[in-house]
C-alpha cells in the first residue's frame with residue numbers, strides 16, 4: 001500500500017478533531033502531502049471516522065486524480081489540492097465546521113487578532129473568504145486565494161480551513177482558531193476589545209517560529 005503511515009496519520013488527526021468537537025458528524029476533511037512523492041492522502045467522502053482504515057484514505061496527485069484507493073475522496077479535494085499548489089510550505093490541511101469559527105464565517109466577519117496565540121500561530125486576524133458553494137472548484141480557488149500567507153481562513157456560510165508545515169500544526173491551528181473565535185465572541189459582549197497591532201502580530205509570529213517548542 002502506498003503511504004500507509006501517512007494514511008494512518010490522517011485517520012488519527014480526523015479522530016482527534018472529532019474528540020475536540022471541531023465538527024458535527026463527518027463534516028470536515030483532512031489531508032497530508034507526502035514530501036517525497038508530492039501525493040496527497042485525503043479522507044474519503046462521508047465515512048464515519050471511527051471505522052476508517054488506512055486503505056480508506058485516498059491518495060491523489062496535485063490535480064486531484066486518484067493514484068490509489070477505492071473510496072470516493074472528500075468532495076473538498078480540490079480545496080486541498082489548490083491550497084497545496086499555492087503554498088509549497090504547507091504539508092497538512094484541516095477543514096472543519098467548528099461552531100464558533102463558523103458563526104463568524106456566517107456573518108462574513110474576520111476574527112480580529114485579540115488573542116496572542118492567534119497572532120503567533122496564524123499570523124494575524126483570520127480573514128473570511130467570500131461565499132461559494134461547497135465542493136466546487138470556485139470555492140477551492142476563492143479560499144486558496146484568500147488564505148494568502150496566513151495559516152487559517154474562514155469560509156463564508158461554511159466553516160474554516162487551517163494549514164501547517166505538518167498536519168499536527170494544521171490541527172493545532174484549527175483548535176487555536178476555534179478557541180479565538182469563542183474568546184472573541186465573549187470579548188465583544190464585554191465590550192472595549194483591544195486588538196493586537198499588525199506590527200505586534202508580526203513580532204509574535206516571528207518569535208514563535210524561532211523559539212516556541214522543543215528544538
Ligand SMILES: [Zn+2]
Nearest residue numbers: 027134158159
Ligand atoms: Zn465543509
